[in-house]
Amino acid sequence: MSQSLDDISRQLKKRHRKSARMKWLSFGALLLAGVFLVLFLADMLIKGLPAFQQAYIQVEVNYSERASELPLAAVEADVRELVSRGYLRLIPNRMEANPDLLGTQRMEWVLADDEVDQYLQGADSSLSAKHKAVVDRLTEAGRAELQFNTGFFTNGDSKLPEMAGLASAAVGSVMLLIVTLAFAFPVGVMTAVYLEEFAPDNRFTRFIDVNINNLAAIPSILFGLLGLAIFINFFGAPRSSALAGGLTLGLMTLPIIIITARAALSSVPDSIRHAAFGVGATRWQTVRDHVLPLSMPGILTGSIIGMAQALGETAPLIIIGMIAFIPDAPTSFTQAATVLPAQIYTWASMPESAYVERTAAGIIVLLSVLITLNATAVYLRKKFEHRW
Amino acid sequence: MTTKLASPGAPVTFNQETTHDLELTVRDLKLWYGENQALKGIDLDIYENNITALIGPSGCGKSTFLRCLNRMNDLIPTVRTEGEIMMEGRNVLSKEVDEVALRKKVGMVFQKPNPFPKSIYENVAYAPRMHDIVPAGKEQDELVETSLRAAGLWEEVKDQLGSPGTSLSGGQQQRLCIARAIAVQPSVILMDEPTSALDPISTATIEDLMYELKKEYTIVVVTHNMQQAARIADYTAFFHLGEVIEYNDTATMFSTPSEKRTEDYITGRYG
Numbered sequence: 001m002s003q004s005l006d007d008i009s010r011q012l013k014k015r016h017r018k019s020a021r022m023k024w025l026s027f028g029a030l031l032l033a034g035v036f037l038v039l040f041l042a043d044m045l046i047k048g049l050p051a052f053q054q055a056y057i058q059v060e061v062n063y064s065e066r067a068s069e070l071p072l073a074a075v076e077a078d079v080r081e082l083v084s085r086g087y088l089r090l091i092p093n094r095m096e097a098n099p100d101l102l103g104t105q106r107m108e109w110v111l112a113d114d115e116v117d118q119y120l121q122g123a124d125s126s127l128s129a130k131h132k133a134v135v136d137r138l139t140e141a142g143r144a145e146l147q148f149n150t151g152f153f154t155n156g157d158s159k160l161p162e163m164a165g166l167a168s169a170a171v172g173s174v175m176l177l178i179v180t181l182a183f184a185f186p187v188g189v190m191t192a193v194y195l196e197e198f199a200p201d202n203r204f205t206r207f208i209d210v211n212i213n214n215l216a217a218i219p220s221i222l223f224g225l226l227g228l229a230i231f232i233n234f235f236g237a238p239r240s241s242a243l244a245g246g247l248t249l250g251l252m253t254l255p256i257i258i259i260t261a262r263a264a265l266s267s268v269p270d271s272i273r274h275a276a277f278g279v280g281a282t283r284w285q286t287v288r289d290h291v292l293p294l295s296m297p298g299i300l301t302g303s304i305i306g307m308a309q310a311l312g313e314t315a316p317l318i319i320i321g322m323i324a325f326i327p328d329a330p331t332s333f334t335q336a337a338t339v340l341p342a343q344i345y346t347w348a349s350m351p352e353s354a355y356v357e358r359t360a361a362g363i364i365v366l367l368s369v370l371i372t373l374n375a376t377a378v379y380l381r382k383k384f385e386h387r388w
Numbered sequence: 389m390t391t392k393l394a395s396p397g398a399p400v401t402f403n404q405e406t407t408h409d410l411e412l413t414v415r416d417l418k419l420w421y422g423e424n425q426a427l428k429g430i431d432l433d434i435y436e437n438n439i440t441a442l443i444g445p446s447g448c449g450k451s452t453f454l455r456c457l458n459r460m461n462d463l464i465p466t467v468r469t470e471g472e473i474m475m476e477g478r479n480v481l482s483k484e485v486d487e488v489a490l491r492k493k494v495g496m497v498f499q500k501p502n503p504f505p506k507s508i509y510e511n512v513a514y515a516p517r518m519h520d521i522v523p524a525g526k527e528q529d530e531l532v533e534t535s536l537r538a539a540g541l542w543e544e545v546k547d548q549l550g551s552p553g554t555s556l557s558g559g560q561q562q563r564l565c566i567a568r569a570i571a572v573q574p575s576v577i578l579m580d581e582p583t584s585a586l587d588p589i590s591t592a593t594i595e596d597l598m599y600e601l602k603k604e605y606t607i608v609v610v611t612h613n614m615q616q617a618a619r620i621a622d623y624t625a626f627f628h629l630g631e632v633i634e635y636n637d638t639a640t641m642f643s644t645p646s647e648k649r650t651e652d653y654i655t656g657r658y659g
Contacts, residue, residue, distance in 0.1 A: 200465055271502035275565070277463065279515035279572050280492035289514070290504060 044367075048360030054149035054162060055117035056109045057082055057138055061091070063101040068092045078134055084111040086163040111151070112144070114161040114354035120146055123353055152361065156327040157343060161354035164347070166362060171329035172242060172322075172337035173311060179246020179333060180253055180310050185303055187250075188257030189292075192299075195258075196265040197287050216255035223252040224316030232320060240321040240336040248316050253306040260302020264295035297384030304377040308370050314341040340366045408435035411576060411606040412457065417471035417481075419452060419461065426452045428630040429471070434576070439598060439607045441621030441638070443614065445653065448627040450610045454578050457608060458494040459487040492519055495569030499581040501561035503553030503568070508545050511553040511564055512536060515572045531571060538604075539567035540597050559590025566597065570605075577601065579609040583616065595620050614654055618642050626650045 059079050067074035071088040087110050095101050112120075116135055119125035127135070138144035155165030191212075199205045227248025231237040237244040268291045276286040292299075317323070323342050330337040338346070344362040347355045412434040419427040426449045434440050434457075442450040452461065459480065461467045472479040480490050503511050512532045513524075522528045532549070536542040541563045545556070553564050562582060569577055579598070583591040598607055598620055611617050617624050618638060625635040626647075634641065634650045645651045 271498065271500060272504065274460065274463075274496075274498060275502045275504060275568075277460065278458070278491060278496040278498070279518075279568060280488050281515070281518060282488055285518060289518075294505065 044360050044363055047357060048362075048364045050121045050123070051152060051354075051357035051361035052149050053121070053146040054151065055112040055120045056145060056147050057112045057116065057135075058107055058109050058143035059083060060105060061108045061110070062105050063091070063095055063103065065102070068095045068102070079138075081131055082113055082116050082135060082138075084113050084160060084162050086158065086160045087111045109147075111162055114352060116144070117146075117162055118353055120144065125353075152358070156329060157325055157338070157346065158327060159325075161350070161352045161358065164355070164358055166340065166343060166365060168326050168329040169338050169340045169343035169362075172326065173339040175242035175330060175333060175337060176246045176249060176339055177307055177311060179242055180249045181303070181307060183247055183250035184253040184257050184306065188254050188303075189261050189299060191254075192258050192261035192265055193287055193292070196262050197291065198283060212255050212258050216259060219315075220252055220313055221315040221319060223248055224319030226251060227316060228320050238334045238336070240324050240338075241334045242330060242337045243333045244320050245317050245322050245337070245339065246333075248320055249310040249313055252313065252316060253310050256306040256309065257299075257303050260305070261295070261299045264298025264302065265291060267298065268294045297380055301377045301381045304373055304380070308373040308377075311339075311373070312341055312366065312370055314339075314345055317342055318345075340369075408438055410434070411436040411475070413474040414453075414456075415472050415474070417453070417456060417473065418469065419449075419456060420468045421464070422466040426630050427456070430632055432625060432632060432635060434606060434608060435623065436575075436606050437602055437604075438622040439602050439609060439620055440623045440625065441617035442608065442610045442625050442627060443612075443617050443653070444627030444633075446612075449630040450625075450627040451580055453627065454580055454608060454610050456481070457576070457578055458491045458496055460491075460496065462487055492572050493574050494576040494578060495572055495574035497562070497565050497569055497577065497579045497582050500585050501558055501565050503556070503561050503564050505552060505554050507550050508536075508553050508556070508564060509549040512567050512571045515568065519572060521571075521573060535567040535571040536564075538570050538601070539563045540593065540600075541567055557590070559586050559593060562586060562590070562594060563597065566594075566601075570601075574605065576606045576608065579607065581610050581612060584612060591616075614642075614656075626653060628653070 057079065059075050059082075061074050063074065068091070071091040072080055074088065074091050075083055115125045115127045116131075119127050119132060119135055120139070125132075135144055151163060152165045153170075154167050155163055156168030158164040195205060195209065227244060231244045231247050232239055237247070272290050272294065273286055276290050281289065317339060322338055323346060324336055324338060325346070326336060326338040340362065344359055344366065347359040347362060350356075410433055412432075414430055414432040414434070417427055417430040417432075418425065430449075430453060432453075442454060444450050455461045456469060457473060457480075461469065469481055471481070473481055475490075475493070478485055480494075504514065506514070509532055512535050513528050516522055516531055517524060517528065522531050533542060533546075536545065541560060544560060545564075553561065556564060562585075566577070566582075583594050586594065595616065598609070601607060602622075609617075609621070621638045623635065624638045624641045626633045626641070626645075626649075628649060634645060634647045636646075641650070642654060645654060
């Protein structure tokens with residue numbers, strides 16, 4: 001006997017209620033994730049944005065004979081503590097470079113000490129009441145202000161927070177990525193080409209296949225140990241160098257590039273291969289002239305994503321010593337270098353509040369670069385996507 | 389009656405006014421996909437400058453047989469072949485014949501048009517350049533033009549040689565694929581159901597084209613379409629379960645088949 005419509009509806013009510021409940025629960029999960037993301041971004045922006053502005057004060061600089069011996073003497077005693085020591089330290093060098101300065105006195109906008117900066121930004125500052133009063137006076141006179149912090153992008157790391165910048169770490173990151181790409185891209189793509197186009201499907205290749213997939217899931221710090229053992233201890237690459245770091249990250253990126261390249265190659269339909277074989281192309285000609293060009297957008301996308309991951313990687317680099325204090329940008333691949341995330345890590349361990357700002361600002365810069373890279377990958381994929 | 393076919397070493401002559409030279413002689417060709425035997429000893433003579441149609445129900449081995457002729461089956465790792473296909477006095481299945489060289493002599497047109505996703509010009513010019521048939525430049529341009537003319541496509545595409553081959557209509561794409569095959573200057577062209585993905589008008593165009601092409605090339609065509617075989621083929625082979633049941637000139641085959649199974653298939657009783 002068939003159930004009546006009423007009976008069915010009664011049962012259904014319960015099922016519909018459950019369905020609605022699950023819908024709201026899953027929406028709640030999304031909401032929670034969204035709230036965390038917003039909190040994280042807001043926190044980073046609030047903490048980091050002040051670092052993009054830096055306090056400068058206008059003081060009278062006295063390029064006297066004495067100042068070339070004792071730079072502190074170049075400015076008057078009441079503002080001496082307010083001027084960045086990094087600025088004062090360079091006065092003798094500037095006088096040497098420009099002898100005309102000797103004996104002149106001029107009003108100059110100079111970099112302020114980080115505590116002045118904190119005070120002007122309205123944050124906690126360890127300035128004494130006397131100095132705060134001086135800063136207030138300068139501000140009223142229009143002789144103290146916040147300017148865009150170009151030094152953050154042009155300076156290397158410094159023990160003085162107002163002088164510390166990302167430049168050396170950024171150069172280090174770029175050099176590292178060059179090494180990573182130069183190593184991982186050709187090796188990864190050729191491995192994928194072999195596995196996808198040449199290799200017979202047997203036990204051995206399936207074994208390799210499984211292991212490559214496992215490799216992609218290995219904790220990155222292990223790649224650091226591997227890099228330390230192979231590139232530094234065995235091959236003798238200089239410690240903390242872009243070369244050693246880049247090769248280590250290359251090892252880490254390799255499985256990602258192999259996997260995405262294989263996916264891209266296998267998405268090229270066999271009809272293209274048959275067409276090429278049919279006119280008498282060899283396997284390599286088929287791959288080089290037809291399959292590779294068609295899969296290149298996918299391969300590039302995967303490589304960019306791999307590079308983005310390498311750019312944000314810290315753990316393996318700590319193992320191979322890339323966490324050193326590097327004030328000057330490296331000029332060769334064998335010099336000691338540091339990278340953006342390692343720089344952020346270094347700053348995060350500093351007590352001064354100006355470094356806290358810089359930590360957050362560094363994260364903002366790194367995130368922006370990563371988002372740009374990923375957006376490029378998405379754009380490339382969308383633009384060159386083939387529909388078969 | 390001349391119907392029972394080609395015993396090894398003794399090519400059958402047909403009841404034709406003109407006799408043709410042999411292009412390919414297939415003897416006792418067997419093929420396995422892993423454990424499954426797909427071809428069970430095929431004997432077949434393919435005549436020069438003729439169209440030979442292979443007909444038969446799905447899974448009868450006609451496409452597999454066709455792909456043996458340019459060793460496209462080599463691409464499938466589990467395939468194993470025995471027997472011989474003689475061309476220019478050599479067994480093309482043997483190791484001494486390079487399959488790349490063979491594919492230059494024996495071109496192929498596939499069921500679904502598969503132009504390279506490159507320009508029309510590049511589709512035709514790619515293979516000749518690869519085989520060093522002509523130097524790039526004027527001679528290559530000429531070869532592209534003659535190939536496209538031979539495929540009956542030149543007038544339609546001469547003003548858009550730079551546009552992608554994939555932007556053409558289905559029938560045009562298939563003619564582009566034929567031009568691509570011709571450009572390599574083969575002696576045999578294999579066609580695997582070349583019109584099954586096309587509309588009737590495009591099909592008629594391709595059939596007319598095949599009729600023209602047989603003056604220069606030997607054509608072996610797999611078709612599911614009995615009328616098509618009757619219209620275009622000089623010889624027809626009926627395949628069934630991996631064997632050639634009957635092979636004869638098309639007129640005889642369709643008017644007075646000697647085998648009951650052939651007659652049943654041709655008249656649509658199964659297949």
